[in-house]
Amino acid sequence: MSVLNRRIRGFRLVDVIALGLLVLLIMSVYLAKTIASRERAEIASVERQIAAERAQIRLLEAEVAHLEQPSRIERLSTLYLEMGPVDVTRETTADSLAALAPPKAPSARAPAPKLEVVP
Amino acid sequence: MSLAGVVTRRFPFGLRWLGAALWRLEHAFERARAAGRVEDDARIRIFMVMLFFGLGFGALAMGATQAALFSGSGGGGGAGWLPPQARADIVDREGRLLAADLLHYGLYVDPAEVWDAASTRQALAKALPTVSAERLDRALKSERRTFLAGGMTPVQKSAIHQLGLPGISFEPEQKRVYPLNHTASHLIGFSDTGGEGLAGAELALNDELRALARESGELALSIDLRVQGALEDELRKAAETYGPKGAVGLVAHVHTGEILGLASYPDFDPNTASAASADARLNRAASSVFEMGSTFKAFTVAIGLDTGVATMASTFDAREPYKLGYRTISDYHASRKVLSLVEVFQHSSNIGTARLAVGVGPERLSRYFDDLGLTTAAKVELKESASPLTPKVWNEDAVASTSFGHGMNISPLALTRAMLPLLNGGKLVPLTIRRQAPGFRPEAKRVLSETTSTQMLQIMRANVTGGSGGKADAPGLSVGGKTGTGEKYDPEIRRYNGKRQVSSFAAVFPTDGPLENDRYFVLILLDEPHGTPQTFGYSTGGWVAAPATGQLIARIAPFLGISRHIGPMEHQPRLASTPTVLAEAR
Numbered sequence: 001m002s003v004l005n006r007r008i009r010g011f012r013l014v015d016v017i018a019l020g021l022l023v024l025l026i027m028s029v030y031l032a033k034t035i036a037s038r039e040r041a042e043i044a045s046v047e048r049q050i051a052a053e054r055a056q057i058r059l060l061e062a063e064v065a066h067l068e069q070p071s072r073i074e075r076l077s078t079l080y081l082e083m084g085p086v087d088v089t090r091e092t093t094a095d096s097l098a099a100l101a102p103p104k105a106p107s108a109r110a111p112a113p114k115l116e117v118v119p
Numbered sequence: 120m121s122l123a124g125v126v127t128r129r130f131p132f133g134l135r136w137l138g139a140a141l142w143r144l145e146h147a148f149e150r151a152r153a154a155g156r157v158e159d160d161a162r163i164r165i166f167m168v169m170l171f172f173g174l175g176f177g178a179l180a181m182g183a184t185q186a187a188l189f190s191g192s193g194g195g196g197g198a199g200w201l202p203p204q205a206r207a208d209i210v211d212r213e214g215r216l217l218a219a220d221l222l223h224y225g226l227y228v229d230p231a232e233v234w235d236a237a238s239t240r241q242a243l244a245k246a247l248p249t250v251s252a253e254r255l256d257r258a259l260k261s262e263r264r265t266f267l268a269g270g271m272t273p274v275q276k277s278a279i280h281q282l283g284l285p286g287i288s289f290e291p292e293q294k295r296v297y298p299l300n301h302t303a304s305h306l307i308g309f310s311d312t313g314g315e316g317l318a319g320a321e322l323a324l325n326d327e328l329r330a331l332a333r334e335s336g337e338l339a340l341s342i343d344l345r346v347q348g349a350l351e352d353e354l355r356k357a358a359e360t361y362g363p364k365g366a367v368g369l370v371a372h373v374h375t376g377e378i379l380g381l382a383s384y385p386d387f388d389p390n391t392a393s394a395a396s397a398d399a400r401l402n403r404a405a406s407s408v409f410e411m412g413s414t415f416k417a418f419t420v421a422i423g424l425d426t427g428v429a430t431m432a433s434t435f436d437a438r439e440p441y442k443l444g445y446r447t448i449s450d451y452h453a454s455r456k457v458l459s460l461v462e463v464f465q466h467s468s469n470i471g472t473a474r475l476a477v478g479v480g481p482e483r484l485s486r487y488f489d490d491l492g493l494t495t496a497a498k499v500e501l502k503e504s505a506s507p508l509t510p511k512v513w514n515e516d517a518v519a520s521t522s523f524g525h526g527m528n529i530s531p532l533a534l535t536r537a538m539l540p541l542l543n544g545g546k547l548v549p550l551t552i553r554r555q556a557p558g559f560r561p562e563a564k565r566v567l568s569e570t571t572s573t574q575m576l577q578i579m580r581a582n583v584t585g586g587s588g589g590k591a592d593a594p595g596l597s598v599g600g601k602t603g604t605g606e607k608y609d610p611e612i613r614r615y616n617g618k619r620q621v622s623s624f625a626a627v628f629p630t631d632g633p634l635e636n637d638r639y640f641v642l643i644l645l646d647e648p649h650g651t652p653q654t655f656g657y658s659t660g661g662w663v664a665a666p667a668t669g670q671l672i673a674r675i676a677p678f679l680g681i682s683r684h685i686g687p688m689e690h691q692p693r694l695a696s697t698p699t700v701l702a703e704a705r
Contacts, residue, residue: 018169025180033183053221059273065216065298070348085674088595088683 201294204314210374211344212554216298217307223294224276229264233286246279270294296702297389303347305402306381309389320552323500337599339554342378346370350380357667358384361648365529369642373539375555376548408528408576412605413467415524420464421541422487423475425571433460435471448473448600464578465586467610469523476522485513490566497532499550505530524605531644540566541575542627544634569634581628591626591665593673595683600626602660619647624664628672629681643668
């Protein structure tokens with residue numbers, strides 16, 4: 001018997017298979033669309049949050065730039081901390097630090113230098 | 120000829136197979152009919168229709184699945200939307216923010232949804248004090264949804280939103296914001312609400328900023344905000360002390376041409392550029408031209424050395440005023456002696472410089488001025504760069520005048536560009552407001568020899584250690600420079616007015632070390648300053664501009680990696696002549 005003529009409980013096998021395939025396709029498309037729309041909404045929500053956070057970050061960056069502008073920092077440091085440009089006499093290199101270090105204090109056990117009294 | 124025959128000959132295998140299959144199928148129908156099995160014919164046709172429908176439906180289903188799951192857009196709801204007027208951020212060379220597009224909100228009123236117009240008017244008037252009562256009334260009485268106010272920050276929006284007023288809504292909008300307000304305002308410039316640059320870097324780099332905005336990039340300028348801050352501070356102090364009409368400050372790298380600081384006084388806030396006066400918006404560093412006065416003597420001396428007309432040992436007779444045609448050239452403070460070339464520079468002698476320029480001759484002097492870029496607008500990205508006013512005829516009179524900075528008006532940017540070859544080994548580098556990569560050296564035409572450049576560094580240093588630029592010296596640093604005081608032409612008295620001066624100091628530091636070392640040019644210029652009791656009434660470059668230059672250099676040297684050291688400078692060139700400081704010299 002040809003596959004086309006084969007019947008199951010009065011229904012042609014080929015019709016049953018086609019119907020099953022049709023239902024399967026409809027279900028799969030429905031599920032795909034439903035899941036996708038849910039995920040799309042979630043993605044959109046996250047992206048909106050990211051955009052809002054980014055806008056907030058940029059706003060804060062601009063605020064920081066405003067607050068850290070050199071003229072303001074200088075005015076505040078002069079006014080409240082009495083700071084100023086470093087004087088050249090107080091500037092040195094790392095290599096010169098050793099030369100600037102104060103001489104070691106004489107040890108307590110060392111004998112005191114004798115003082116000579118000049119007549 | 121049969122169809123099969125045609126197919127076999129002319130078409131590729133795939134098409135031939137498809138044609139043959141269709142041909143067999145059609146013959147199958149014929150065979151079924153011929154065999155009297157009509158039901159087989161119908162079944163086959165139904166099967167074929169189902170097959171084609173099934174394939175089509177399957178393709179549609181796959182397409183729908185593909186579009187739903189793998190379209191890639193993600194359906195972000197417009198989160199990545201970029202307004203058409205978007206511009207990229209502008210940052211300084213260290214990445215500090217100078218200009219940015221920030222999300223703001225526009226406030227709209229829909230009168231049809233307003234429940235209580237009186238209370239809404241009262242609440243909005245309190246929340247938006249800058250909006251006039253007439254405008255508020257117009258919006259509330261309008262027959263359609265009306266824009267009321269724009270540029271609202273999220274905080275302002277939130278405050279109004281929390282009032283819970285029906286009929287009030289917001290829409291996002293981008294606004295260009297300059298968080299540093301007045302800082303570097305002339306260099307950064309500003310743009311309009313349509314996203315088009317109108318001044319400064321915003322105008323000069325407009326297309327680049329628009330393109331970078333689409334790539335979420337940022338544009339780095341050459342300025343260093345620390346240098347800029349110190350420059351503006353010293354310029355402001357000088358302006359407050361001497362009360363000039365205007366002032367200019369510039370710091371540039373002599374090898375790369377990068378502008379590390381540019382200030383023009385008075386300045387303005389680009390956030391409210393339209394509210395600023397035209398005078399405040401004027402970029403005097405680029406748009407204004409001045410008779411620079413004695414700073415031009417640096418060019419004359421360099422040209423004299425480069426042409427071989429003079430050497431470091433040359434002398435010039437400055438005992439008497441120099442008569443040249445119908446005019447007599449004299450010195451501001453006559454030394455009445457024979458001067459060496461270095462002394463001519465240190466005394467800022469007009470007589471000595473004019474004699475040197477006449478020796479060079481009009482043809483060579485004008486050619487060198489062309490080569491130094493003094494006869495054209497300064498080559499820089501800024502559109503405001505002004506063209507100079509130059510002599511129409513290069514005769515001996517023009518040569519003598521221009522040799523000490525008269526008869527020729529140039530912008531401070533043009534002066535800066537022309538000064539760089541004197542200090543960098545002789546190359547005319549273009550100025551730039553863009554950050555360049557470390558170690559960058561632009562393609563540049565040689566206009567002076569390296570020897571001339573080395574000698575100019577020595578002469579300029581000698582002018583600070585023992586000449587008119589003494590007040591520009593900074594402890595621990597080898598500063599060189601030249602004072603400049605140009606008198607301004609006064610149309611009322613139809614001659615130069617000695618009380619209206621352009622006083623400047625053009626400096627370089629450090630002058631010691633090999634030519635290839637990092638080196639910086641600094642210019643401070645005051646337009647019509649007034650002397651003070653502390654300057655004994657003098658308002659010349661040596662009195663008003665040189666001290667500010669020295670203080671500025673002392674402040675910015677650490678930022679630029681120039682070490683300061685007290686004590687004898689091992690590499691410092693020493694010149695024989697060290698006359699007394701002539702602070703009043705021009």
